[in-house]
Amino acid sequence: MKKSDFKILSNKKIADKTYEMKLFCSGEHGISNGGQFVNIKLDGFFLRRPISVCDWTDSNITIIYKTVGAGTEKMSKMEAGQMLDILTPLGNGFNIEDENIGEKPVLIGGGAGVPPMYGLCRLLISKGVKPSVILGFNSQKDSFYIEEFKAMGADVYVTSADGSIGTEGFVTDALKTIEYTYFFACGPEAMLKAIDYTADKKTDGQLSFEERMGCGFGACMGCSCETKYGSKRICKEGPVLKRGEIIW
Amino acid sequence: MKKSDFKILSNKKIADKTYEMKLFCSGEHGISNGGQFVNIKLDGFFLRRPISVCDWTDSNITIIYKTVGAGTEKMSKMEAGQMLDILTPLGNGFNIEDENIGEKPVLIGGGAGVPPMYGLCRLLISKGVKPSVILGFNSQKDSFYIEEFKAMGADVYVTSADGSIGTEGFVTDALKTIEYTYFFACGPEAMLKAIDYTADKKTDGQLSFEERMGCGFGACMGCSCETKYGSKRICKEGPVLKRGEIIW
Amino acid sequence: MVNTKVDLCGVTLDNPVMAASGTFGYGYEFAELFDINILGSFSFKGTTLEPRFGNPTPRIAECREGLINSIGLQNPGVDKVIEEELPKLKRCLHKKVMANVGGFSVEEYTEVCQRLDSCDQVGWLEVNVSCPNVHGGGIAFGTDAKAAAQVVKAVKSRVSKPVIVKLSPNVTDITEIAAACEEAGADGISLINTMLGMRIDLKTRKPVVANKMGGFSGPAVFPVALRMVYQVYECVDIPIIGIGGIFSAEDVIEMMLAGASAVQIGAANLVNPYVCKEVVEALPQTMKKYGINDLKDIIGGAH
Amino acid sequence: MVNTKVDLCGVTLDNPVMAASGTFGYGYEFAELFDINILGSFSFKGTTLEPRFGNPTPRIAECREGLINSIGLQNPGVDKVIEEELPKLKRCLHKKVMANVGGFSVEEYTEVCQRLDSCDQVGWLEVNVSCPNVHGGGIAFGTDAKAAAQVVKAVKSRVSKPVIVKLSPNVTDITEIAAACEEAGADGISLINTMLGMRIDLKTRKPVVANKMGGFSGPAVFPVALRMVYQVYECVDIPIIGIGGIFSAEDVIEMMLAGASAVQIGAANLVNPYVCKEVVEALPQTMKKYGINDLKDIIGGAH
């Protein structure tokens, strides 16, 4: 992990209360797995803001965030050229070396849980695996990145709670209609729980969690979570946990 | 008093650790007397910084400040175009209507106490009074505004503690050599006391004081000072006190 | 339309926002800036029996997100307050004002309270028990449950207006003191007063304020104040005025969720003299944002 | 060349800057970032007899210039600390480390201290008496002078290493507790631990941390910590470790002027993992700026 100054390349609204920010880092950012995150310092706020990496190149990263409070509101008003003090890379990220992944894994992202699926999808495709992707939104106005996922060549299924885009319903409704060898999921905890409940008990999977963080890099024990294999820190041994270790 | 957003027009170094900042206010700033001050909010600092007004026009004010701590350091790095949240006008300022002023008052400024003498000098001259001005500095490198005072037409005497500019010595040494009907003084408390000690007991005068301030506009009683006529607030009934009321 | 009205010991406030004692003078500095009648009310500078100059200067030290003050209860004494300040205040405030009372003995508290109790303008007596008890060896009345209760009891026996006791946060167990005050007859509790704090000047290597230590307040103390309001709400039935670090309408709502029936804004007034006005004006829209129709409904809502 | 060396209970520290317990893990996360041997030392995560998962999450709430934590002493238990963590630490720290010890009974404290006392790497035992006393009705050991002294006495009778007692700031009179601990044999005093604080989420209308209240620390608490160090310096002769809100070399010097022989940096590590390194590196030039040649000379300099 290291602390670097990233330069904002662009910061644009892509859906209701949802922004995409592209950042440039002159050094190495170290992100290598989908599902890893960065921790962003904002002037006037004591704690950093953890945000998943959506996609990355050697020197750039893209993040997508929803404005839910004062910190993300402040981020949404920042402009290209401004600098951000960021800790990176953080978290384990999704493990795409798992031997059980098989030929048709499904990626399930809900709302602010969609972004990390993008980089993961790109990595899987570059490995020759063409995943299915289920994207769940509340409503059309909240939806984003659907075309981007399609452009990568994934089979994309969209659900929305109010039916204004894709199929009316939840990601689990779509999950029931498709075949898959493995699943990767990120989204609100209720969604993750529903996925675990819905998915075939024999199918393995990885789920990415959120927790209020003190440090984001393993120093404070603020984000601990009990698993079947002992306590894990969401920021360090997580945010991605394997299906089999989760205690709901 | 009111709170306004001032725009920085310029901010330049004019002597060692000494900066001159010109500010523009789209509304009325209300400054009308030399020796009044403004109270400046700086991001990242809880309390405002009180700084005397050096000179003003209808829409502009000029301040001169020394970098003595984190707040003034921060100010010195600000650039033209940036905005500052400022309370103005504050304090009584020097009273140039006093009937005892006579034809040859002397203005005595020491170090960061020089700036308020400038606006005061301009007002006196515009009233047809041509004052003497004694400016005291530690050293040549700390000196500023000597030519500006001369350009106004005042009789300027300069002293420096190390003799590197003007006469070697203190403002009181210069004071002893001239004739004056009244005095106005601003500078470190030790200097004010020395002036009071040196000046002819029958000559009246006004002295401007500094005190740590909570509010700067009379609300907190943080800056109270005992005078012969009861307690006064440096920020409201001051910063200028009459010679006769001061209890040292 | 949202409802911002709350009840404070039988007096209805248009809204729960008051200015805190010692940061709003007697109101006129602020009345020049805005109509102070938009406030719920305010608490005027702590009043003692005799005039007091207060502590030596410097009396102010800056802190991160706060300041230390060691004013030392500078005030013109209760008689001058009644004769001079209250009539002047009457011209700008048409509401009941809260009279903040300091004292160094039980007798002083009761005497000052009694005189202020007879003033029509005064709606509540706010008894600040954070002053050192000169007869009790200098320990603040507010740090000892028995001493605090004794003050409340003595004052209550001599006045007719609601008595609100203002507690010091510098204690091990705030609930014990609050409960003792309720038991002694207090009609309400204000918390918190300032925390004992200090700063040292690196250049002079001496404490910044002449009195060495002083009262620390401002946004920095908000989490401690909120916690104390929450704790006290669970152990008393009388209304609580939440004080400490309030700067925004959000802070007001958070304090009320913890258990405050009204709030006071202190240090913020010194930095932004318009803050009370801004908070009062922001309150309705902030209530809407968080789905609150009637402020009364959320008092203690986090319990 | 300026001298940054100080003495802490007979052990010389290269400089007074330590990382505070609970914010530096067992050092390795930070050893990846910089050579942690540049520190005076650090205090590792609070250790109890049995492994503890700690409190339910959320355990963290943000505050202005600080945070609230309610970790609840998560740790693998003293045996695992000795068997696994200390050997790993040995690879990155060639100095004595401070062992922070938690406990819920006098027996637990003594037992854990005794086991850690036998570890070569451990230079000092830092006994955190802010935990609730389960046998004493849940009141923290650190809020009662007798209970705190009892812990110190029991521990001292069983260990040979210096015992530093870490006090809670949530008390009416810190000097009473510090004096009782000195009297009971403590070799040093660490202050402060966190202040009891709280935040409420306006959207859910519930406390942010699952445990409702938690420990508040960060720059916001600095003036309270400094005041306590100053007060305690006047009433004890043993060294004091100043803790609370330290972020910069200036803060270190201010704490030392108040009376600290060494300092610990806590919350700042979580926000800027390089802060300890930056402070250590800034110390010499900051000393020069304020005319300090030898840091030892300024301890208590503001008295």
Ligand SMILES: Cc1cc2nc3c(=O)[nH]c(=O)nc-3n(C[C@H](O)[C@H](O)[C@H](O)COP(=O)(O)OP(=O)(O)OC[C@H]3O[C@@H](n4cnc5c(N)ncnc54)[C@H](O)[C@@H]3O)c2cc1C
């Ligand atoms: C590993 C991880 C990855 C994340 N990735 C994304 C992402 O890609 N896009 C996105 O929109 N959001 C993401 N989040 C959530 C994001 O961190 C919060 O929405 C953000 O911190 C809110 O800050 P705020 O100041 O706007 O909100 P406030 O509620 O004002 O924040 C107050 C405090 O609570 C914390 N907080 C609030 N909500 C959350 C939350 N859901 N999780 C953790 N801490 C929280 C803040 O960090 C801050 O410390 C992620 C969270 C985690 C833990």
Ligand SMILES: Cc1cc2nc3c(=O)[nH]c(=O)nc-3n(C[C@H](O)[C@H](O)[C@H](O)COP(=O)(O)OP(=O)(O)OC[C@H]3O[C@@H](n4cnc5c(N)ncnc54)[C@H](O)[C@@H]3O)c2cc1C
């Ligand atoms: C009425 C008045 C007029 C002033 N006019 C000028 C001027 O024209 N030019 C100029 O250079 N300086 C002037 N000063 C002094 C100026 O206010 C301080 O130098 C400045 O506040 C220092 O801020 P800092 O953050 O750099 O220092 P720090 O020492 O870091 O400030 C810490 C705190 O102490 C206060 N403080 C520090 N020094 C003083 C001081 N001397 N007087 C009052 N408060 C202080 C600061 O405002 C702040 O709250 C004036 C002060 C007063 C009271």
Ligand SMILES: Cc1cc2nc3c(=O)[nH]c(=O)nc-3n(C[C@H](O)[C@H](O)[C@H](O)COP(=O)(O)O)c2cc1C
């Ligand atoms: C400058 C100043 C003067 C104060 N004077 C008094 C006072 O006379 N009586 C009193 O009860 N409290 C007094 N207080 C305490 C405030 O009323 C309030 O309880 C405290 O500052 C916490 O609120 P805050 O964080 O909003 O400032 C004073 C506070 C300040 C900052």
Ligand SMILES: Cc1cc2nc3c(=O)[nH]c(=O)nc-3n(C[C@H](O)[C@H](O)[C@H](O)COP(=O)(O)O)c2cc1C
């Ligand atoms: C996340 C966190 C965990 C902590 N855990 C411990 C602990 O286990 N033992 C202890 O004595 N203090 C613990 N503390 C208190 C710190 O060591 C320190 O005393 C306090 O935070 C004040 O310092 P600061 O303001 O620099 O954070 C913890 C503090 C934080 C923020």
Ligand code: FES
């Ligand atoms: S947030 Fe600090 S350990 Fe995970």
Ligand code: FES
């Ligand atoms: S600084 Fe507040 S009254 Fe003068």
